[in-house]
Each structure stands twice: as structure tokens, then as C-alpha cells.
Amino acid sequence: MANGKKSKKKYYIFGGIGLMILAVILLVVFGGNKEQIITVQTEKVQKRTITQIVSATGKINPVYQVMISAEATGEIVYLPIKEGDVVQKGQLLVRIKPYIYEAQRNNAAARLEQAKATLRSTEAQLNKVQSDYKRIQGLYDKKLASDSELETAKANYLQTLGSYESQKSLVVQSEAALKEATENLNKTYVYAPMDGTISKLNVELAQRVLGSNFSPGTEILTVADLRKMEARVDVDENDVVLVSVGDEAIVKVDAFGDKEFKGKVTQIGNSAVSKGLGTQDEVVNFEVRILIEDPDKQLRPGMSCDADIKTETKPNVIAVPIQSVTARVDKQKTVENKSEEESQVEKPKNGKSNKPKEVVFLAQDGKAKMVEVKTGISDDSYIEIINGLKGGEDVISGPYKAISKELEDGVKISLQSKRKGEKENK
Structure with a gap:
């Protein structure tokens, strides 16, 4: 009797294990064949006017300003001015003990x-x-x-x-x-070199200053023409090639909130300004000067500013949302020999590795269609399509994760309307 009980117990154990294995196999077979459907958002491809913008930060400065240093050594015995005074060319500003x-x-x-x-x-x-x-x-x-x-x-x-x-x-x-x-006696008299404002005064009456005979003299003051102001901004080396003299710009000064000042590019630096030289954070910029067309009287030298330079405008060009354009690499074909261990990857005929190509995904008959495109200029939201699209297509515009990683040619998709004011999860 004991042997009979043991046999039944073994039967139940092995039977249960078998049912579990069968269930796992069925889940793998039927669950693995389930095709993934990606939920996406679309937008109509249409013609737009695109203005390419180069953004930069910098400081406000007068177009014309002169820093005056002492050329004679001695005590200041006459100082009739103070910072902020308006002076005329030829006016006596400082007298050094003669x-x-x-x-x-x-x-x-x-x-x-x-x-x-x-x-x-x-x-x-x-x-x-x-x-x-x-x-x-x-x-x-x-x-x-x-x-x-x-x-x-x-x-x-x-x-x-x-x-x-x-x-x-x-x-x-x-x-x-x-x-x-x-x-040398005449150098004890300091006159205003131009009409302007005393924007900086570094000395006081009875202070002793050093002349510039053997070294840079004591900096006495700065005279600036505050009627003509400019923004001097640092533009990245990759963007400066897009900027030209005469380009229009919008300048925002931190102290003035959302107020915008119109301006034009008047000068582009030829020498690079490097920051963090020799480190991983090294940045190479070029100074660009933007003349402000109608400066506010409250603008002061040294104020921080942001500038958006309009480098190029193209009207009526086919455009898609910037996030719709992504990069894909052609899948390499596997060449199988008699032995699987000796399988090789087919290389391009020119011997070079495959380069990523720019593509967009269109929504057609419930599937994603990958289309290679050639892009042009872009603004904050849209990018020009030079080749690949004709207009009127439904281009997939979100979510970002699906466009950049998940979508492939022929993948099934479901459309979801983008709610107004809804932010896309990237």
C-alpha cells in the first residue's frame, strides 16, 4: 500500500511540472507573436516661413567710449566733474599739480x-x-x-x-x-576727447596718480557716448559662420524684462575668444557687435543681454516639426556561410561604415512609413525639408521617444490627438 501511495504522489508532482512547462511554452508562442502597436501623434506637412535664429549672450556697451589714463605723475588739484555728468569736447576734466x-x-x-x-x-x-x-x-x-x-x-x-x-x-x-x-606740462591738463557722459570715474580730489612714462598710467575716467549703444555678444564657433554684417537682431536686456530692442549686426570678430582652455569645458566663441537702433535712455554699459540674430529667412518652404526629424542607420545584412560560427557582416562596397541618414515617419494606413529627407534651415519649432516630402502628408510629430528609438518602417501605429496645451513627454 505504501508503494502505491508513493507512485501516485510522484505522478501528481511530475504532472504538475509538465503542465507548468506547457503553459510557459504556450505563453511564449502565442504571446511572442503579438504585434506591438505604438501610439503616436501626427501633423500635416505644409509650407511655412522659417527664420533661422542664432542666439547669444553678452553685455551692453557704448559704440564710442574712451578710457583716459594719467600721462603725468602727481596730485589731482582740480576735479570739477562727477560720474554721470555730461561733458563737451575740449572741456577741462582734471588738473594734476603742475x-x-x-x-x-x-x-x-x-x-x-x-x-x-x-x-x-x-x-x-x-x-x-x-x-x-x-x-x-x-x-x-x-x-x-x-x-x-x-x-x-x-x-x-x-x-x-x-x-x-x-x-x-x-x-x-x-x-x-x-x-x-x-x-609734459600740458599733460597735467586732462580734457574731454569727445562729447559724452562720464560713465566711470576712478579717482578723487587730492589723490595721487602715476603717469604712463614707463608703465600703464592710472586709469582716471571713461567718457562714453550713451546715445549710441551696442550689444557685444559671444557667438559659438559653429554658429558664427551663419552670421553676416547687416543681419537683423532682437536684443533683450535683463534689466528691462520682456522689452525688445531692434538692432543690426555691425561687426563680426576675426579672433576667437576661448574659455576653459585645455579643459573638457573649453568653449570657442567670436564677438559679434549689434547696434541698437533705438536705445533707451536708461541703458547702461555693462548690462547683461540676450540676442536673437536672424541669419536667414525663407518663405513658403515645406516644413515639419523639428522633433519629427531623426536619424537612422541602414541595417547591415548578414552573410551566412556553411558554418554559423563564420557568419559575416556585409560591409559597404566603399569600405566605409554606414552613416546615419535623416528620416521622418509618415502615418499611412495604420503603419509608419520611413522616408529619407534632406533638411535645410530651422527655427525654434520647424525645420525646412528640401527633398523627400511634397506637402500634405501626415508626419509623425510625437512622442519623442517613439520617433527617436521605437519607430521602424512598417510598424503598426495608432493615432492620438494632441491635446491643446499638453506637453510632450520626452
Whole structure:
């Protein structure tokens, strides 16, 4: 009896295991054959006007500004201005203590007068010696003067002539010294080089400043013409080739909220400005200057700004949403030999690896159709299609995950309307 019970128990155990294996096999066979259906959103392909935008950040600066540094060393004894004052060209802005420079100028003037007096005396002596030399030469021609008398007269003349020429050189040197001393004295006066506003004042009355004889002098102030302002922005090296002088731009200044200023590109830098050189965060930019057409009186140098430069506009071009365009690589065909272990992957005839191609997916008869396209310019939302579409097709516009990874040619899809204001999950 015991053996009979054990046999029945084994029968139930093995029977249960068999049923479980059968159930797993049925699930794999029938469940694996179930075709996946991807829910997507579509949009009609149509013609649009696309404006390509290059965005950049930077600072507001005056078009014309002059930084004035001290050229004379000394104490500031006159400072009639303050930051924000409007000044006129030629107006006296700063006076540096002039006493030392006045003394140097007076000393140079005295030396010049002394040199000129000595020159006049030497010139008179030269005239006398020259006259004596000519007289003795005449007597010598008549055999009335000896050779020694002629040689002595000639030597005196040449010696005096040399002194005269030397004294002329001293006069020239003294004139140059006086000119230099006068110029140094004039440097103690600082005048406005242009009409404008004192945008920066770095010194105070009685402060001592250093001149620029041997090193950069003390920066005294900056005069700027605030009637003409520009945005100086840094454009990425990949985008700067799209920008041209004359391109229109919209400038937003952080301090003015959503207010927009119109402008035009006036200058594109030729030298790169690198940040984070030698690191993984290295960035190469080029400075682009944008003249603001109607600047606000409250614009100040140094304010942060953002600029959108309109580099190109194309009207009535076929366009699709930017997210509709993705990249796909052609699947490589497998070449099977007699041995499965020696299966090889077919390579392109040119020996190069397959490059990704730009594609979009169209919704046709409940399936996704992959179409290769050639793209052009783009704005924030749409991208131009140069080849591949004619217009009027239903292009799949979302979700992003389906377009970028899941969709393939011929995959079944179901359409879902995009609700107004609904954000796409990427």
C-alpha cells in the first residue's frame, strides 16, 4: 500500500511540472507573436516661413567710449566733474599739480636762451675769423704773407666754424628739450576727447596718480557716448559662420524684462575668444557687435543681454516639426556561410561604415512609413525639408521617444490627438 501511495504522489508532482512547462511554452508562442502597436501623434506637412535664429549672450556697451589714463605723475588739484555728468569736447576734466613740470619747462626755456646767446656770440667770432682768413689769403696770393700765417688763419677759421656748428646743435637740442617739457606740462591738463557722459570715474580730489612714462598710467575716467549703444555678444564657433554684417537682431536686456530692442549686426570678430582652455569645458566663441537702433535712455554699459540674430529667412518652404526629424542607420545584412560560427557582416562596397541618414515617419494606413529627407534651415519649432516630402502628408510629430528609438518602417501605429496645451513627454 505504501508503494502505491508513493507512485501516485510522484505522478501528481511530475504532472504538475509538465503542465507548468506547457503553459510557459504556450505563453511564449502565442504571446511572442503579438504585434506591438505604438501610439503616436501626427501633423500635416505644409509650407511655412522659417527664420533661422542664432542666439547669444553678452553685455551692453557704448559704440564710442574712451578710457583716459594719467600721462603725468602727481596730485589731482582740480576735479570739477562727477560720474554721470555730461561733458563737451575740449572741456577741462582734471588738473594734476603742475609745479614740477612748470619748473622743468622754465629750466628748458632758460637753457634754450643761453644756447641761442652763445650761438650769436660764436657766429660773430666766426665772421671775424673768416674775414681775417680771407684777408691773409689775399696777402698770401700777393706774396705778402708767409705760409705759417696762412695756416694759422685757416686753423682759427676751421676751429671757430666747428664751435659754431656745435653750438647750433645745442640750440636744436635745447628747443627739443623745451618742447618736451612743455608737452609734459600740458599733460597735467586732462580734457574731454569727445562729447559724452562720464560713465566711470576712478579717482578723487587730492589723490595721487602715476603717469604712463614707463608703465600703464592710472586709469582716471571713461567718457562714453550713451546715445549710441551696442550689444557685444559671444557667438559659438559653429554658429558664427551663419552670421553676416547687416543681419537683423532682437536684443533683450535683463534689466528691462520682456522689452525688445531692434538692432543690426555691425561687426563680426576675426579672433576667437576661448574659455576653459585645455579643459573638457573649453568653449570657442567670436564677438559679434549689434547696434541698437533705438536705445533707451536708461541703458547702461555693462548690462547683461540676450540676442536673437536672424541669419536667414525663407518663405513658403515645406516644413515639419523639428522633433519629427531623426536619424537612422541602414541595417547591415548578414552573410551566412556553411558554418554559423563564420557568419559575416556585409560591409559597404566603399569600405566605409554606414552613416546615419535623416528620416521622418509618415502615418499611412495604420503603419509608419520611413522616408529619407534632406533638411535645410530651422527655427525654434520647424525645420525646412528640401527633398523627400511634397506637402500634405501626415508626419509623425510625437512622442519623442517613439520617433527617436521605437519607430521602424512598417510598424503598426495608432493615432492620438494632441491635446491643446499638453506637453510632450520626452
